Amino acid sequence: MKLSKKILTLLFALVLTVALAGCGGEEKPKAEEGNKDAAESEKLKVAFVYVGPVGDGGYSYAHDQGRQYLVNEMPDIETTIVESVPEGADSERVITELAEKGNKIIFATSFGYMDPVIKVAQKYPDVTFLHCSGYNTAENVGTYFGRMYQARYLTGIVAGKTTQSNIIGYVAAFPIPEVIRGINAFTLGVRSVNPDAKVKVVWTNTWYDPAAEKEAGKSLLEAGADVIAQHQDTPGPQQAAEEKGKFGIGYNSDMSAMAPKAVLTSAVWNWGPYYVNTVKAVKEGTWKSEEYWGPISDGVVGLAPFGPMVPEDVKQLVETKKQELIDGKFDVFTGPIKDQTGQERVAAGQTMTDAEMLSLDWFVEGVDGTIPK
Template identity: 55%
Template sequence: MKNSILFKSCGIFVATLLLAACGQEQGSTKKVEATAKNGVEKKTKDVLKVGFVYVGPTGDAGWTYAHDNGRKYLEEQLGDAVETTYVESVAEGADSERVINQLAKSGNKLIFTTSFGYMNPTLKVAKKYPGTAFEHASGYKQSENVGTYFDRAYEGRYLTGIVAGKMTKTNVIGYVGSFPIPEVIRGINAFTRGAQSVNPDIKVKVVWVSTWYDPGKEREAAETMILQGADVITQHTDSPGPINAAESKGVYAIGYNSDMSLYGKKSHLTATIHNWGPVYTAKAQAVIDGTWKAEDIWPGIAQGVVDLAPFNADIPKEVQDYVLAQKQAIADGSLHPFAGPVVNQAGETVVAAGTTMSDGDLLSFSWYVKGVEGELPK
């Protein structure tokens, strides 16, 4: 995720305990005996050991939960061909380097590091283990054995913005932000453009909580914006805290990372969700086949990696149908959430009509589009 070099609080002590509990052995694979039907002939096959490093707990209902679902999908798809290990709640920085190194040392030949702050530690460890493939989520640096991946979550953000724009009565939407970095700003802007495409009177308020995962702070931020008139709340944080706030205050909410409707049966309208499973399966299969290569990939709705959670029954059918039509348009390339004209907060046209914002510009967002209130923190 996480396009931030900011650290999350977590002790390496916990990570070390978890690694020890996994009982990892050194070596790239383990040999598993397979017995033929006649019970006589035996052969061995290699099992690919795959390690995952998570920035939050697997029970966060958000970012890490979605990645762990992807890990489970990988196991379901490749079965006995893989053996997976994960370490959760690993702080970005020195702690992550130690955990990544231990996973490599323990024989994992494919390692996914799932937060932006793991980028440099991943590269550092990869130099020591040239025979291991590393995949880093949301980073921009590659090497001979380090690839990068992310998804076009902004496509889902645009669609959920349409839902918010259609469902609000006050025309005020609250957005709980983690850190003011390109990934998060991109999502805020895509959401706002989606909302304004159906309701030009929309205003989006943002409260920054300076954390990826803190249920209390996230809920408090949502409640603050509800007091300011927001009747739809969304988020770029990892806990269901904002959904809980919306449910208790009788307003709507839009989740992120996964389907969070369990935490707001009345309030939860839908969510932008990450389907990491196909990415993890393809990368593991490539290692098994000997075709893996270091590359940067950025799949989205068209590839099934970004999707929407089921719609709340409160959303009128005509709105649901319209959102699904826009989703199809994004998938077939006839709609881009940042097709011009794109106007910034000051009213200046940044992307002209007839053109589309480049991937490079999307990846370096540092300004708000028209409709977002307030200033970006410095």
């Protein structure tokens, strides 16, 4: 009996020990899960609004490449994207929803999002909004863009050296200063090496419409163009050029994969470093509203690798002029510059101000086309 009592006592103690150990074992995973949830909730939420699909091969694709760079550089943040958001009222709804969901930084990547951003920003003063290519700011709204006209000028040199017909086609989106500025810079580059060349412009009034943009490219080829440039978000114009055995200048991202036999080079965006710098500044509490317009020396704009059809002497010519831009020895919009009517708009030795470039509403000499009202 005494032995049985001792055995029972030992068994009871053993069961109690195991039970306590079991309770302790249950608590540990809960604590770890709680820490994980806390870590997740502490992640800074950053959102991106795109006007086209990420797979457009152009503008939205370039922005998303920048976002991916940001995620790789700052894995402690959480990003959200919303694709194919129409400009206007629908974008206001999307941006509002992103703010409501706890995103503390929202990048609105298209010109037509500007007014909706300003409206939403007034309701969410603790959220930082960045609007790409616009001009309206607020205490919690900044604008950002790059001096793409510098890269445009350089691609114009390539086009001017390549054309045999002296007709270069340009498929253009909307008649806003950004697009007009790009056409003018490209034309100045073309005529710096080929004064006889003309740049023929066709408007599509679209940012992303593969079929319409390709058709516009075809119409320019039928009009005698043997090089096709573009301010569009799809590689359609480049594909049209390749199908006709002609050449092209891509835009937004390196478009050579979509038309390898046609693309001489592309004027490209490199948003990644800007996104990293901006998010870091917000996290550190040093961000202030500004109108960022980065030059080629910042790396935010540049050129894609040259195609194998571009001669070495042309590559060297472009590299030399690029270095002059970086060093500040050359500026694209330095006079003398005449408009289509032959009237001098920028005197010799004078350089257009940023305000003048940002409001451009006329074409330089050498452009064949009109600007719709």
